Amino acid sequence: MMGDSQAVVPAVVELNAIAKQGDQQKTGIQQAGKLAQKSLSVRLKAGTTSTHDSLDLRIMRADPFGSQDRYKHFLKVQYVFHWVTEPLYFNEKIANWIPHIHKGCRVAQVKQDCLDLGMSEQEIEALVAPFDKVVVSDTAALGWLYTLEGSNIGAAFLFKFAKKIGLDEHFGASHLAGNPEGRGRYWNKFKNAVDALSLTPEQEQDVQQGAANAFALVRSLVEKHLP
Ligand code: HEM
Numbered sequence: 001m002m003g004d005s006q007a008v009v010p011a012v013v014e015l016n017a018i019a020k021q022g023d024q025q026k027t028g029i030q031q032a033g034k035l036a037q038k039s040l041s042v043r044l045k046a047g048t049t050s051t052h053d054s055l056d057l058r059i060m061r062a063d064p065f066g067s068q069d070r071y072k073h074f075l076k077v078q079y080v081f082h083w084v085t086e087p088l089y090f091n092e093k094i095a096n097w098i099p100h101i102h103k104g105c106r107v108a109q110v111k112q113d114c115l116d117l118g119m120s121e122q123e124i125e126a127l128v129a130p131f132d133k134v135v136v137s138d139t140a141a142l143g144w145l146y147t148l149e150g151s152n153i154g155a156a157f158l159f160k161f162a163k164k165i166g167l168d169e170h171f172g173a174s175h176l177a178g179n180p181e182g183r184g185r186y187w188n189k190f191k192n193a194v195d196a197l198s199l200t201p202e203q204e205q206d207v208q209q210g211a212a213n214a215f216a217l218v219r220s221l222v223e224k225h226l227p
Contacts, residue, residue, distance in 0.1 A: 039191075039194075039195040040194055040195050040197065040199070040204065040207070041146070041191040041194050041195050043204070043208070044143070044146050044194075044207065044208065044211055045150075047208045047211065047212070048146075048147070048211050048212065048215060051212065051215045051216075051219075052215065055215060055218060055219055055222065056154065058219070058222055058226075059074070059222055059226065062074075062222070062226040062227065064226060065158070065161035065162060065164065065165055066165075067165060068117060068165050068166065068167070068172070071117070071162065071165060071167070071172070072114075072117050072119065073225050073226045073227070074225075074226060075110065075113055075114050075117060075119075076114075076127055076221075076225040077218065077221040077222055077225050077226060078110045078113075078175060079107075079110045079111060079114055079124060079127055079128070080127055080128055080131060080221050080225075081148075081214075081217065081218055081221060082105070082106050082107040082110045082148075082175070083107050083110075083127075083128045083131070083133075084128070084131050084132070084133055084134050084217070085133075085134050085144055085145075085148055085214070086105055086107045086133065087133050087134070087135075088134060088136075088141045088144055088145055088148075089101055089102050089104060089105035089145070090102055090105075091138065091141055093138040093141075094138060094141055094142065094145065097142070097193060097194075097197060098145075098190065098193040098194070099193075100189065101145065101190075103179075104145075104148070104149055104152075104179075104186075104190070106152075106175045109174040109175035109177075110175040111124060112174055112175075113167075113172050113173060113174055113175055116167075116171050116172040117172055136210060136213075137206055137210075139199065139203045139204075139206035139207050139210065140206050140207065140209060140210030140213070141210060142194065142197075142207045142210060143206070143207040143208060143209060143210025143211035143212070143213070143214065144210045144211065144213065144214040145190075146190075146194065146207070146210075146211045146214075147210075147211045147214035147215055147218075148214065149187065149190045150187070152178075152179070152183065152186075152187065153183065153184075153187055155175075155176045155178075155183075156178065156183055158176050159173060159176040159177060159178070162176055
């Protein structure tokens with residue numbers, strides 16, 4: 001008897017687990033169904049939120065706004081990221097999709113911020129010496145640009161932190177300053193342009209992969225430059 005009940009208990013537990021798994025799968029399928037009805041920018045956000053949040057935590061744990069000296073490490077990450085991705089802002093196909101995109105390129109501002117903080121030209125160029133510029137498909141480029149342009153939204157907070165260590169749009173933190181059109185308005189313009197495109201599922205997969213690869217590059221740069 002004892003043996004029987006012992007055999008029954010795991011079976012019940014297992015059945016419950018299967019039922020729960022079924023519920024979770026159902027919820028997953030429902031969520032995927034709901035997401036499919038949303039715009040591409042919403043799906044991009046959904047696809048990158050957990051990566052974003054862990055990167056955000058990792059960066060803030062390194063206290064990049066603790067002092068101007070610590071902020072320099074963050075600038076190194078930003079310079080490499082914006083330098084390798086510069087050509088994506090001047091891609092002809094992307095310009096057809098998003099005519100204003102070239103205005104978003106911030107590599108010159110990041111470089112000026114590095115110079116303001118006392119880094120030499122040689123030091124700045126040495127940062128990118130191991131890298132090539134990013135060369136990807138037009139759709140993957142769109143994903144990279146989502147990550148780049150979106151990073152300017154979080155930058156609103158970072159700009160406030162930068163001000164506390166004596167930096168501003170004229171000195172050291174020009175790349176974190178809001179777009180002259182307004183940060184939110186500019187971001188919405190980007191998202192509207194992205195959402196107006198009609199892409200195949202394969203192309204959309206490419207966009208998602210591009211966004212993920214951009215986050216992965218930044219993560220690796222953070223590991224290298226932000227102790
Ligand atoms: C410490 C650093 C960071 C903080 C505190 C931060 C914070 C934020 C915040 C508060 C938002 C707005 C979220 C919302 O509208 O719901 C945001 C959006 C975003 N951030 Fe960050 N962020 C950081 C770093 C980054 C980095 C390094 C990247 C990319 C390389 C990035 C990419 C994005 C993207 C793509 C969005 C737009 C999400 C969307 O609405 O679609 N962030 N960030």
